[in-house]
C-alpha cells in the first residue's frame with residue numbers, strides 16, 4: 001500500500017484525489033481547515049507558515065493550494081503577485097524540500113498544478129500566469145535534477161468545478177457561458193482531474209516525468 005500526501009486535500013481537486021485514493025492507499029491530507037473523513041489521516045496547518053508533519057515513508061505528494069486572482073494589471077498590486085507566488089510556488093517548494101528524502105527513498109511521484117492560462121494569453125490572468133509558469137519551470141527543472149529518483153509532473157486544468165472557481169460558476173447562465181467557451185462544450189469535474197493525478201502517482205507512469213499535461217476541454221488545443 002502506498003502512502004500519498006495530498007496537500008490541500010480538504011476541498012476541490014485535492015479532496016477528489018484523496019477520496020479516490022483512500023481505500024487503496026494510506027492517504028494523508030493537509031489543509032488549514034479540518035478534514036474529518038474515514039480512512040484519511042489529516043493534519044491542519046498552513047503550508048506557508050507551519051512545520052510539516054513527520055512522515056516516515058512517502059510514495060507520492062500532490063500539492064493543490066492555489067489561487068484565481070483575476071484583475072487588470074492596473075488593479076494588481078505588487079503584493080498580489082507576491083501572495084499568488086507564495087501559495088502556488090513557495091508552498092510547493094517548502095513541501096518538496098521537507099519530504100525530499102522520503103520521496104527519494106520510495107522513487108516517489110510529485111504532482112503539481114498549473115493552469116491553461118500559461119499556454120493561452122487571457123486578459124486579467126497576469127498574476128496567476130506568472131506563478132503557474134513558475135510551477136511548470138520548477139517541475140521541469142526538478143524532473144531533471146531528480147531523474148531516476150523522484151518524478152515530477154504538472155496537470156494544467158481549465159476551469160474546474162471547485163470552491164476556488166465558484167465565483168466563475170455562480171449560476172446556470174455563467175456555467176452555460178463557461179461550457180460554451182470550450183470547444184468540448186464542458187468545463188472540468190474535479191473527479192476527472194483526480195483520475196489523471198491518480199494515474200501520475202501510480203506505477204503505470206514510471207517513465208513519465210517533466211511533463212505539463214493540459215486538461216483543457218479544447219480551449220488551448222482546438223480551434224473550431
Ligand SMILES: NC(=O)c1ccc[n+]([C@@H]2O[C@H](COP(=O)([O-])OP(=O)(O)OC[C@H]3O[C@@H](n4cnc5c(N)ncnc54)[C@H](OP(=O)(O)O)[C@@H]3O)[C@@H](O)[C@H]2O)c1
Nearest residue numbers: 008010011012013031032033046047066159160162164165
Ligand atoms: N478550480 C479551477 O478552476 C482551477 C483551474 C486551473 C488550475 N487550478 C489549480 O488546481 C489546484 C487545485 O485547485 P482547487 O480549485 O481544487 O482549489 P480549492 O478549491 O481552493 O482547494 C484548495 C485546497 O488547498 C487548501 N489550502 C489553501 N491554502 C492553504 C494553505 N495556506 N495551507 C494549507 N492548505 C491550504 C484548501 O484548504 P483550506 O482552505 O482549508 O486550507 C483546499 O483544501 C490549484 O493549484 C489551482 O490553482 C484550479
